[in-house]
Amino acid sequence: xxxxxxxxxxxxxxxxxxxxxxxxxxxxxxRVYRFVLRLIGNQATAEDLISEVFLEVWRQAAKFEGRSSVxxxxxxxxRFKALSALRRRPEEELNEETAGAVEDQSDDPETTxxxxxxxxxxxxxxxxxxxxxxxxxxxxxxxxxxxxxxxxIVGIPAATVxxxxxxxxxxxxxxxxxxxxxRGWP
Amino acid sequence: MNTxxxxxxxxxxxxxxxxxxxxxxxxxxxxxxAALASDAKLAEQYELVREELGETIYLNESLGAPSPRAMExxxxxxxxxxxxxxxxxxxxxxxxxxxxxxxxxxxxxASAAAIAILLQAGLxxxxxxxxxxxxxxxxxxxPANDVAAGTFAMIRFxxxxxxxxxxxxxxxxKLKIADGPSVGxxxxxxxxxxxxxxxxxxxxxKTLQLDPVVGLIVTIE
Numbered sequence: 001x002x003x004x005x006x007x008x009x010x011x012x013x014x015x016x017x018x019x020x021x022x023x024x025x026x027x028x029x030x031r032v033y034r035f036v037l038r039l040i041g042n043q044a045t046a047e048d049l050i051s052e053v054f055l056e057v058w059r060q061a062a063k064f065e066g067r068s069s070v071x072x073x074x075x076x077x078x079r080f081k082a083l084s085a086l087r088r089r090p091e092e093e094l095n096e097e098t099a100g101a102v103e104d105q106s107d108d109p110e111t112t113x114x115x116x117x118x119x120x121x122x123x124x125x126x127x128x129x130x131x132x133x134x135x136x137x138x139x140x141x142x143x144x145x146x147x148x149x150x151x152x153i154v155g156i157p158a159a160t161v162x163x164x165x166x167x168x169x170x171x172x173x174x175x176x177x178x179x180x181x182x183r184g185w186p
Numbered sequence: 187m188n189t190x191x192x193x194x195x196x197x198x199x200x201x202x203x204x205x206x207x208x209x210x211x212x213x214x215x216x217x218x219x220a221a222l223a224s225d226a227k228l229a230e231q232y233e234l235v236r237e238e239l240g241e242t243i244y245l246n247e248s249l250g251a252p253s254p255r256a257m258e259x260x261x262x263x264x265x266x267x268x269x270x271x272x273x274x275x276x277x278x279x280x281x282x283x284x285x286x287x288x289x290x291x292x293x294x295x296a297s298a299a300a301i302a303i304l305l306q307a308g309l310x311x312x313x314x315x316x317x318x319x320x321x322x323x324x325x326x327x328x329p330a331n332d333v334a335a336g337t338f339a340m341i342r343f344x345x346x347x348x349x350x351x352x353x354x355x356x357x358x359x360k361l362k363i364a365d366g367p368s369v370g371x372x373x374x375x376x377x378x379x380x381x382x383x384x385x386x387x388x389x390x391x392k393t394l395q396l397d398p399v400v401g402l403i404v405t406i407e
Contacts, residue, residue, distance in 0.1 A: 021264065025257060033252045047252045051260040058264050080346040083398035122241045141242035146209040147201075155344060155401065162200040169203070172238065185231055 006070035014061035025054055028071060031143065032078050038138055039082040039131055049085060053078045068152055075143060076153045079135065118181055125175035133168035140165065195221070199228065202235045337378040337387055338364060339394075342371050344401040355399040374406070 006027075012020035032053055037046035056077050064073065129137065139145045139153060151158045173183050198221040204210045205218040222229050343352055356363070359377075366373030377390050387405055395403050 018261070018264065021261075025260065029256065030251045033256070034246050034249045037249055038246070043252075047256040048259070050252055051256050051263065054260050055263050058267070076346055080344070080398055084351070087397055119237075119241055119244075122237060123245045126238075126242055126245050137238070137242055138246065140203050140209075141207055141239045142246040144207050144209055147204055149209075155346070165203055166200060169235075169238065183234055185234055 007064075007066055010057075010061050010064050010066075010070055013058060014064070021054070021058055024057070024070075028074060029054070031071070032074055035075055035135075035138060035143065036078045036082045038134055039079065040086060045085060046082075049078065049081045052081050056081075068149065071143070072145065072149045072153060075139070075145075079153055121176055121179050121181055122172070125172050125179070128175055129168060129171060132164065133171055136161065136164050137168050195225070195228070199231065202228075202232050203239070206232065206235045206239045336376045336380060337382040337390075338374055338406055339377050339387075339391060340372045340402075340404050340406055341375050341394075341400060342373070342402040344399055347399040347401075351399050355397055359394060359397075372402075 006024070009020045009024045009027075013024065029050055033046055033050045036049045036053070037043060040046055040049065053074060057074060064070070068076075126134070126137065135154065136150060139150045145153065147158045147161050150161045154161065156164070170186055173185055176183055198218055201210060201214055201218050205215060210218065222232055347355075355361075356375075362376040364374045364376050368374075377387070377394070382390070391403055391405055394400055
């Protein structure tokens with residue numbers, strides 16, 4: 001239902017319907033923003049980039065053929081723009097480790113206490129994953145993308161998506177173990 | 187026999203994150219359900235996956251939303267967009283058409299991707315050939331001696347890369363397309379005007395590989 005209505009919107013955008021663009025923006029800007037923010041780790045840059053992503057949608061709408069869903073298409077554009085931005089400004093941007101820690105905090109007393117909470121520790125570990133692992137986790141769990149859709153967005157084979165997910169989850173276990181939480185896997 | 191069973195289990199195990207997210211096909215979902223019902227260890231692992239799913243959603247939801255500035259910037263840019271009139275500049279038309287391939291090349295079925303790569307390849311070739319008379323990169327055919335010597339690599343551009351991205355990438359890195367496209371959308375590019383030592387070639391390739399414009403880059407003898 002949502003997908004076909006997205007495609008209708010794209011058709012209207014292709015004919016220059018500004019209102020359709022506003023509807024599409026309202027529908028997806030938060031998700032695209034969060035995906036880009038998790039990759040780039042800087043709120044101001046992420047805001048700039050989502051403007052660019054949606055501007056690209058405005059420009060390319062007439063060429064959209066519906067081979068992937070609109071959200072998959074937009075996340076692919078978002079990822080490309082985020083990686084290009086990271087590439088352009090390596091010195092200015094936070095390094096990868098820090099970029100991943102959007103919601104991360106240093107070990108103040110509160111955090112130390114939070115570490116005893118498994119859920120909080122898991123969230124902290126999720127923030128500490130590398131960008132490569134983070135995007136697979138986010139696309140799968142948060143953006144509800146299938147193996148094939150993740151493969152299309154990231155530009156890797158489906159088998160690699162599964163392998164990368166395995167290593168991302170393994171890394172999560174390692175990070176939790178370092179905090180004294182043994183998940184018993186792998 | 188055991189190996190086959192282990193393979194099957196590993197395969198099911200790899201699907202658990204997508205099963206938890208509800209994005210598997212009905213057939214795969216049934217396979218996973220059946221395995222979970224008969225394998226306690228797998229069921230334990232599935233609980234870990236469900237925890238990850240919950241906390242990933244929680245984490246992402248805590249990221250907030252962009253300010254209204256993002257929307258204002260977007261619509262200011264849209265309002266400033268030029269009226270799309272057909273251009274008679276061949277180079278610009280080819281470049282523009284090529285840039286418009288971006289969403290098309292995001293096609294995620296293998297066959298569509300292959301067609302898109304072929305289209306992109308053809309258009310890069312056309313684009314490059316139209317520019318042989320001006321500044322920038324040239325094909326090996328004109329002038330031949332310009333790109334005959336040096337160090338070369340094979341490159342395939344990322345399907346999402348627009349013409350502007352590729353042009354910028356080539357110019358920034360002082361690369362010249364010497365030949366292509368060949369099968370799989372590969373181009374032969376000159377990465378240096380002289381013959382570089384192997385270690386230096388490796389270093390250059392490694393650097394270029396980091397650029398998101400690059401889908402694949404390999405050295406050639």
